[in-house]
Amino acid sequence: MKALDFEKPIYDLQEKIDELRQLAASTDMDLQSDIDAIEARADMLKAQIYASLTPGQIIQIARHPNRPNTLALANLLCSDFVELKGDRCFRDDPSIVGGVGTLGQYRVMIIGHQKGSDTKEKIRRNFGMPHPEGYRKALRLMKMADKFGMPIVTFVDTPGAYPGKEAEERGQAEAIAKNLKEMTGLCVPVVSVVIGEGGSGGALGIAVSNRILMLEYAVYSVISPEGCASILFRDASRAEYAAEKLKITAQDVVDLGIADRILPEPLGGAHHDWQVVSETIAAALADELDRLSALSREAVKADRYQKFRSFGRYKDTAIQAVSALPSAKSSKSSKKKL
Amino acid sequence: MKALDFEKPIYDLQEKIDELRQLAASTDMDLQSDIDAIEARADMLKAQIYASLTPGQIIQIARHPNRPNTLALANLLCSDFVELKGDRCFRDDPSIVGGVGTLGQYRVMIIGHQKGSDTKEKIRRNFGMPHPEGYRKALRLMKMADKFGMPIVTFVDTPGAYPGKEAEERGQAEAIAKNLKEMTGLCVPVVSVVIGEGGSGGALGIAVSNRILMLEYAVYSVISPEGCASILFRDASRAEYAAEKLKITAQDVVDLGIADRILPEPLGGAHHDWQVVSETIAAALADELDRLSALSREAVKADRYQKFRSFGRYKDTAIQAVSALPSAKSSKSSKKKL
């Protein structure tokens, strides 16, 4: 397991504990009290470190190469998951995957970004950065789910849509835009879980959902802190600072009223125990799907529209109030002639 | 104007008439009676030739480079035609064109194959042989028409869908198949006019219509006579014979119950007078659209389904009858266990 830099002290202690254990085993010495003491220290240190992570450190966890990924979760959640491929137009994009399975009492369509774990797979899956055909495959599968009355679960984990020549040529903007629009028209419940990196439009392209859940150390941002730093601060080294200002952690995104719920991770992060994470997710999904499935098809759609319609913070100087939930009608009093 | 080989005698006479006219003009001789005589012979010859065209000769007219084409007809039919482009996915295919305009009292969407007239344009338009993106553009425009309640007119004129490497890679089969299916779901009237060559699936891909009209010398075939000859007869030179056997002329296709109506062409073919042809088409379209517009959206769709559902000639040995209009239910008596 790759140790993140701020985890170094914990791993150092863990190493010492392992050494002591080996020594105890090979020499028959009784070192248990020493081991216990260091373990206690390690636990305290862990609790301290993980209780006060900076946004920059949280991003490192969100990007950890061993974090549970969409295909792994799909197979942990559904014993009968069947992957389905292809956009029926140009290519199967391996950076977005999808398929059907049984999740508790629901037949579901699961769709998500897939970054790849080893180097070869990472390259094949373009580090989880989709081309337009990835979004088109996702939309095809969502429409299939809508047709067959299957709730949709999406797992968000991407640095962003791929900023490449071919992606632009084949309509990256169009593909994402179309998904944003068409997802609003779905009549089945859609629940998204940001499991790692929620990178900008590339994340949103599969996340126009009735419920947005975030794993504890997942992030969701309009732009990568690195991108923000180099554009706004003209200084890429200020990414840590940008990460703070952009408000990208699960808690921030919940506080802004965008994410609905934070799903706790095992101490140290989701990569330490996939099984536990999948159980947490399964329980949360069952919960949300139970509630959403009680609604009519039209109500499910209306619920999703209202959620996204309400996003925004601005003031109306005519009524002197900062509004996060504007009415659909504009006030007649604010007309002016050009 | 390119003379087709069987038209040679007519053009020879026409040349002679022109010579006599010039002679008369330059020498002040009175040659009118000679001219009249030859003209009368030319008219008789024309009438004879065009009254007894073979299918092979009709194909030559159908393929004449100066036949009216989709864009020309769209502009003759609608004073306000606006072309619309693009499949919103990969490319604008210039071999299928489309756009909106006013046709009599109707706002219509016009879509059709476009072969190109000069060499450069022929190449750019791939000789009217679409890639998958052409069919996808057509479908996009048809769905737009459906959304805005605009009747659809399609002009069929293609040797066939392009049999090339990229066309296969990008899903030629999928694109055509999808159009066949989705056109059945349209709730606005669709009228197709085969204006030149109706080449196989590439033609059908925009012609699943409530009414199928054919210009007098247009053809519609499951395979080009050349293709048929080389596959079935293993002898490409037998194309003339294949053209006869395949039953591809407007009259044949009407006799088989597939086309609804033949639109007469000026003597010698549509390429002799585009204006007259466009007036014939305008009148026929107004007529068909008047009738179809009287139906409800659901009835328009059902009418189209019933039309295509009825196509087929076979016999049911259980009921000892050759049926062209089978019932939707299969007879229970014809079950057997494997």
Add this chain to the structure above:
Amino acid sequence: MSILDWFTKDDARNSRYEERLNIPGDLWAQCPQCKEAIYLKTLASNFRVCDCHYHFRLSPEERIQMIFDDGSFSEIDTTLEAVDFLKFADTEPYSDRLKKAKKKTKHADAIVIGMATLHQLPVNIGVMDFGFMGGSMGSVVGEKIARIIEHAIHNKFPLIIFTSSGGARMQEGIMSLMQMAKTSAALQQLSEVSVPYISVLCDPTTGGTSASFAMLGDVNIAEPGALISFAGPRVIEQTIRQKLPKGFQRSEFLLEKGMLDRVVHRRDMRNILTTLIRLLNPHTTKKDVV
């Protein structure tokens, strides 16, 4: 009955199938791909798949017995037969070709349709027969496909069609072209009542068949190595005047190009199909599944 039960009781199926075929052990076939000789008995017990993964073409009977529950298939519309309404003759009259094909295949035309069960789940099926005039689609094939789709519309059981066809049947002229629209139109109606359709594309699926119902599955599955195309490789090579790359227009190529959901080995076909129809069908009641 649990999902696991379904799958475990399947093990005995192949040996039974093999017994039923009663093939003497000393007959063999040559694999067109690796050129190895294989005993027919071995081939039969391996789903007629060579060790090199070459999938031998199957008759409708073979395919139905391999995939569906034993004895569950009941064929319908066996009495529909082709008519030579164009009096078509190429190197041989159409009517003679029909007679020969009927004699050879024991079928009336290039498709068999009916109802069967798959792990007790009822399905509507169509299985094409490449042995009958290259699986070509004329009026009878089109009519039978439309009819089995209409059965699915009425009984709300999923539809599975196995394709193997060279395309439209030229001997029926433009009428065969119209079967593309007729079958696709019926699928549009099926789609509107949300009954799942799984298309299983087998070697070869080309021309008018691929450009209509074969490509229109909610889920498109192909057997490995199947040729799937609109225009055939020979026609394309004439067009571009170049050799096509190896694997062009084969299942795996189409999977990469986004046209197929999966390429499935014949051994796994029964289970994948079962899982898919169980998951996709909104009309399945708990009673049907348990």
Add this chain to the structure above:
Amino acid sequence: MSILDWFTKDDARNSRYEERLNIPGDLWAQCPQCKEAIYLKTLASNFRVCDCHYHFRLSPEERIQMIFDDGSFSEIDTTLEAVDFLKFADTEPYSDRLKKAKKKTKHADAIVIGMATLHQLPVNIGVMDFGFMGGSMGSVVGEKIARIIEHAIHNKFPLIIFTSSGGARMQEGIMSLMQMAKTSAALQQLSEVSVPYISVLCDPTTGGTSASFAMLGDVNIAEPGALISFAGPRVIEQTIRQKLPKGFQRSEFLLEKGMLDRVVHRRDMRNILTTLIRLLNPHTTKKDVV
């Protein structure tokens, strides 16, 4: 009133527009494309288009006066203003940037919305202002777009939006990202009541704006030479470590790639838009048109 009448009485518009602007004849601008100097007066009478076809960027006022019927525009929702709810500061606090932009443009944010007429046909319009913080989309832009769409849903008049925007407004963090979904969601509702939406993409339209409402027109039109992209050219060049070809991500390129219906010279914009809204809108009564 006939279609021809509409168009003929337009000839006098430009000179009137020019008079109104009252530009002294001795001021000039340099064309960023051909580098020629052009008198502002000449530029104004040419729709602010250079002879080389370079389309100068327009303020919302200029665009509205060029395209819509004189005096027909009535702006709504002028009182919505941005809030620095993240207390964001990059090289400059967001609140300071907002103040400067308001002072410079005389607008509250990067879009102006309202109703106007086009050859007497009523339309709902939105016009973005690149001069206001690069036309970036924060909560106010998103809200105003959603509101003008909702007006279209209620009054059934067509919607035309002119985009010119660098994308999402980073200073509002994730909230600006959500405006992409909010505007697209509203367009889905518009689509369901069959009211036409024409998107006119002007230079530049990139990032979150192109990947939401800008690309979602029933008809997508662009001005010539406009930069239209998801990722900007600089980012892509860093990704592929190569220079991009000339014309990449420009209107004409996108037209070829199937993303646009037309590229329309500013001179023809008014007439094309009129024809399109007249033809597409199923809610237009005869009374509206005649």
